[in-house]
Amino acid sequence: MEISPKTIDIELLKKRMISPDAGAYASFEGWVRNENEGRRVIRLEYEVYDLLAVKEGKKIIHEACEQFSVINADCIHREGVLEIGDCAVWVGAVSPHRNEAFLACRYIIDQVKIRLPIWKKEHYFDGDSEWVKCERCSEGISI
Amino acid sequence: MKKKITVCYFAIFRENAGTSQEIISTEAGTTTDVFKELVHRHGSEEPLGHCKVAINDEMADWDSLINDGDTVLFFPPVAGG
Numbered sequence: 001m002e003i004s005p006k007t008i009d010i011e012l013l014k015k016r017m018i019s020p021d022a023g024a025y026a027s028f029e030g031w032v033r034n035e036n037e038g039r040r041v042i043r044l045e046y047e048v049y050d051l052l053a054v055k056e057g058k059k060i061i062h063e064a065c066e067q068f069s070v071i072n073a074d075c076i077h078r079e080g081v082l083e084i085g086d087c088a089v090w091v092g093a094v095s096p097h098r099n100e101a102f103l104a105c106r107y108i109i110d111q112v113k114i115r116l117p118i119w120k121k122e123h124y125f126d127g128d129s130e131w132v133k134c135e136r137c138s139e140g141i142s143i
Numbered sequence: 144m145k146k147k148i149t150v151c152y153f154a155i156f157r158e159n160a161g162t163s164q165e166i167i168s169t170e171a172g173t174t175t176d177v178f179k180e181l182v183h184r185h186g187s188e189e190p191l192g193h194c195k196v197a198i199n200d201e202m203a204d205w206d207s208l209i210n211d212g213d214t215v216l217f218f219p220p221v222a223g224g
Contacts, residue, residue, distance in 0.1 A: 030224045046223075047153060047154050047157075049153055049216070049218070051200055052197065052200065052202070077223060077224075088224065089223065089224050109224060112223050112224055113221075113222070113223050113224040114221065115221070116221060116223045117153065117195075117218050117221055118221055118222065118223030118224075119153060119154035119155075119219065119221060119222055120222040120223070121154070131154050131155045131219070131222070132222040133193075133220050133222060
């Protein structure tokens with residue numbers, strides 16, 4: 001688990017996942033898109049409390065490895081200012097067969113979104129900006 | 144007895160407070176007491192139930208006790224990914 005201020009090097013991460021007993025590699029990339037709830041977004045800004053984000057992220061990856069018996073899993077989340085099309089988060093998992101890798105990826109990204117101390121500010125075309133609130137994150141799920 | 148604690152703010156809380164951290168003197172006993180005291184001072188529309196709190200880099204509860212010298216971190220609703 002890493003928090004990165006720089007562009008995510010997906011090829012490098014993928015190489016790190018290679019394992020002789022892996023028959024499947026599944027990954028997820030979250031990209032910055034140009035619209036949210038009808039508003040034109042021009043860029044995003046991520047604020048991260050690194051120390052606890054890494055600690056909690058490692059816990060999530062460990063849970064996924066245990067639950068889905070994957071060989072390896074990892075996640076990188078960006079911090080700072082991101083432009084449209086940038087990769088904000090990458091999740092990868094390898095397992096002997098595809099199902100476990102898919103499930104682990106899904107679990108990790110879902111948990112990352114609700115448990116990590118990461119905040120997203122949207123900057124809009126009209127010059128306004130706003131911190132994004134996600135509905136599920138407000139359900140009181142504790143870290 | 145008054146305690147001296149460090150409070151850290153993130154995202155919208157940081158913007159509302161105008162600082163990322165401050166040292167305060169308080170008689171608050173729990174994290175909830177401190178949160179309420181600071182909402183009163185800095186203003187916030189976030190219900191406490193939507194937020195999280197940590198003490199000295201360990202996640203805490205809203206009834207956790209505050210000790211002199213603690214660092215209390217208030218997290219507004221998160222939105223990663």
